[in-house]
């Protein structure tokens with residue numbers, strides 16, 4: 001059952017905010033959907049899932065990224081997930097901005113106490129997808145995923161781990177090699193424990209190195225060169241090397257003068273929407 005929190009006319013379509021019970025998480029979750037005007041024609045539409053970064057919610061992308069105008073032109077449904085469970089009641093889960101609440105890292109935790117509710121991979125891939133298919137005119141054969149920073153890590157890893165679900169993937173300033181940066185090491189050690197082999201299953205660069213079948217239309221990544229997190233946390237050069245090793249076509253565009261924020265994201269948003277549209281619709 002979907003509860004509508006609010007709906008708003010937007011570029012001839014509808015921008016909505018919703019809440020539903022998530023079996024994977026065991027709590028209510030919120031998400032947002034932009035349905036373009038083409039929905040009134042009755043045919044199923046391609047869907048693009050957005051995964052946001054640390055501290056964000058299901059609202060951040062819809063308010064700040066400026067994606068709806070082009071999605072309305074192209075006839076694409078946009079879906080934005082929240083970034084973690086809310087209300088799990090784990091001691092200390094809100095103590096830091098880069099772990100716990102707002103920092104679910106799009107994986108299923110295996111370690112107590114996180115493993116009961118922090119199951120964002122199953123949430124996004126199963127529960128959120130199901131909710132979108134059941135309640136919106138979405139085409140299950142034409143789904144893509146993109147995201148920013150922690151959500152860029154999520155987009156790359158979920159696309160690599162669920163090739164049958166996502167046909168297209170791109171990212172803005174992704175955490176591209178989390179087992180080699182402080183954000184990833186902090187999150188993975190708490191969520192996944194000490195086994196570094198388990199960590200590799202959620203590291204985009206490690207997954208890419210083991211890739212069997214490349215994404216034929218390539219992967220698009222935009223990265224600002226004035227991003228204060230670039231050298232220590234994001235490490236796109238490791239993903240670039242892994243793509244080369246795996247013969248995966250990658251367009252990694254480095255942009256002077258752009259930082260980590262949503263002014264950067266909105267600048268290149270249209271390119272990402274057109275990239276996914278070309279991959280999903282042709």
Ligand SMILES: N[C@@H](CCC(=O)N[C@@H](CSC=O)C(=O)NCC(=O)O)C(=O)O
Nearest residue numbers: 053054055056097148149150151261262
């Ligand atoms: N509070 C932090 C900054 C947090 C931050 O920059 N979050 C980014 C994502 S970082 C990686 O996942 C973000 O998208 N923020 C939302 C926004 O509107 O910019 C600090 O103190 O540095």
